[in-house]
Amino acid sequence: MHSEIDRISELAEAGERMIERLRKKAFLPEARKGLSVRYGIAEAAALLECSTNRIRMAEEDGRLPPPPPTENGRRPGYTIEELLNMREVLDASPRRAPLDTPAMIAVQNFKGGVGKSTVTTHLAHYFGVQGYRVLVVDCDSQATTTTLFGFNPHFNVTREQTLYPYLSIEPTQQTLDYAVQGTPWPNVDLIPSNLELFDVEYELAAAGSDGGSVLASRFRKLKQGLMELAQDYDIVLLDPPPALGTISLAVMQAANALLVPMAATTPDYCSTVQFLSMMEQVTGQLQEAGIAVEYDFVRLICSKFDANDPSHAMVRQIMEQSFGPALLPVPILESAEISHAALRMMTVYELERPIGTPRTHKRCRANLDEAMGQVEALVRRGWGVAQPASEETVVNAA
Structure with missing residues (x-):
């Protein structure tokens, strides 16, 4: 006789089989994700x-x-x-100078459903289009970002390919080079995740009386490993779990910039305020323990914004009054094009042609470029570089 606990296992297995079917359907004929987008x-x-x-x-x-x-x-x-x-x-590469510090941006909010992984993946692909060398590190055992990059966390990713061998109590890897995977984007790499990464949380929680020193060493180790890898990249995007756990804290300490996505609803606003309050307490405790936390920038970005919804406009106004210039002025608009692309395990930047109407696609792409460009401007400002002026602008100025 089956118990309801058995039913959970059956539901999980059925769901995994369906994900694999969707993946194969999306990435035919070779059942691997490709990149066919071209630019006129x-x-x-x-x-x-x-x-x-x-x-x-x-x-x-x-x-x-x-x-x-x-x-x-x-x-x-x-x-x-x-x-x-x-x-x-044509000498038009936006790469950082050798002495510039790679941008290591954590995209974090403890509230689920704010589009954290979607923002991370669109940011990665935006930077890829712009010509930067990008590394995405999926630190979330739910592995949504890994899935959006075309990997099935259950079938295609082993625990040995995640951060686990590096962060576990008994590590088998001393650097993170082993975990870097290529993606369909030639200038975007990925460290994938799967459910087994959560074992790190269990192990560190079971570390006993020595847990404090073990945690501190893991925080420093993750930052060190990421900084070593980052020397080959311009931008590192970190997608931590949407909860205050060991891995989240390690990511918060390893990053040198923080981007907080939040939807324009009252529950999301309240949750984000709680997240910021908790971050203040936690970073203070980390610094008291001798673990430095420093950010080049901290910004919030409104995601899933429906300009035609009066309630969204009202909450966005509250955000502007509360957060001032820390809130990026251009929100990410709610768009069917983003949803349709996600159903195909893609971002809008990977689409060969519009899924909906050309007008909807063009409007969505223009908004994403502008919204993601705000983050690019912050990164370049940190390198002491302004956005390049176009030839047309230079000619007109002369």
Whole structure:
């Protein structure tokens, strides 16, 4: 006779099988996620802050290979790889200078459902389009970010591929190099997660009287390991669990910037206030214990904002009054395009063509570019670099 506890196991297994079916359906024919998005010459020029004529001249003089024409003779557009090569040839790479500190941004809120993993993944892909070298570290055992990158945490990721071998009480890895996985994006890498990462929480909780020193050592170890890895990247995005646990605290201490997404509802606002209050207490306790916590910037961003909902507008006004300039001025708008892309385990930046209407897609993409660009501006300001001016702006100014 089956108990209700047995039923939980059956439901979990049925759900995992369905996720695998969805993944295979989304990533046919080889059941692995690919990246097919291409950029026209005008869009490529806008991304590189140059003229289309400069690109054509580089193709004509052989510095750049022209994209092969399709059967109808039209340009198929440039791949991400071709854009990255174009940036190198035309000296349009946004990479940090060797002495600049890599941005290590924790995307955190203890309230679930605020779009934490969606914001993290869209940020990663936005930075990828812009030409930065990005590492995403999924520190959440729920592994939503890992799933959005095309990995099934249950079938494709083992405990040995997560942070576990590095953070466990009896570590088998001394650096984090083992955990870095390539993604369909040539300049975006991932350290994946799965449910077994939660074993770290159990182990440290069971550390007994020596738990305090063990915790402190794990905090320092995660920061050290991430800083070593970060030397090969411009930006590291950390997706911690939505709870105040050992891993969350370690991530908060390892990061040098904090981005807090929150939806425009009263419960989300109240929960975010509680999160900030708890962060203040915890960071104070960590500093008293000799564990430094320093951020280049702390910003909040309103996610899932419906401009046509009066209640959203009211809560956003409350946010502005409460948080002032710490609240980024451009919210992430609620969009069916984001939801439809997520159903395919994708972000809007990975779509070859609109899922809904072209108008909806264009509006969504423009909003995401503007919202994510706010974070990019903060990162570049930390490096002492302003946003590059376009050739058109320079010509008009002259």
